[in-house]
Amino acid sequence: MSISVTLDTVPPRWIIVVQPSRPETLASLRRTFQRSPWVEVLLDRRRGDRRQADAPPAVERRLVDRRRREDDRTRVPDYRLAHRGEGHEVFESNSLAGARCPDCASTVRFEMPRFVEPPAHLELAVIHAAGEANRRRHFVELQSFTSTGRPLLASRVAARVASEPR
16 A cells, blocks of 8 residues: 655755855745755855864864764765756755655655755655565655656665654
8 A cells, every 4th residue: 555655854855055156046946946845955155164274273172083084984974965066066865764654654764766956846655565474564656856847766665664653
């Protein structure tokens, strides 16, 4: 059985950062994704590199190194740069996506397919399938579309139960 559900969107799956010199791009992207809670469109407020001096500070005040070392392969960044467009960058979440199963009310997690540009419209259906010895299995059927309604991708992925209903 399949019923359409919504994607767990906190935090958003995609963040689009627009350069301040491109107000028309910002307005256009906000219109395109205004009904897409999984996409956040932001104005880039950075003013260049914050470091002003080449020399390290006289006294190191940090207790631990905040920066990621090149050899630290265990830490995965929260977002990855997915696409550089004209006047904007698209960052995509590295975490698993979540949705609720309408049959058993469990929260399921699944790996979202990778997109170059975020979809303007997503349709999700969580499928609750009874397995051997009453083991529950979940799948997520996903269809994605552009803002004009053109299909981008249709896929079916396995999901894991992240939390049981209360």
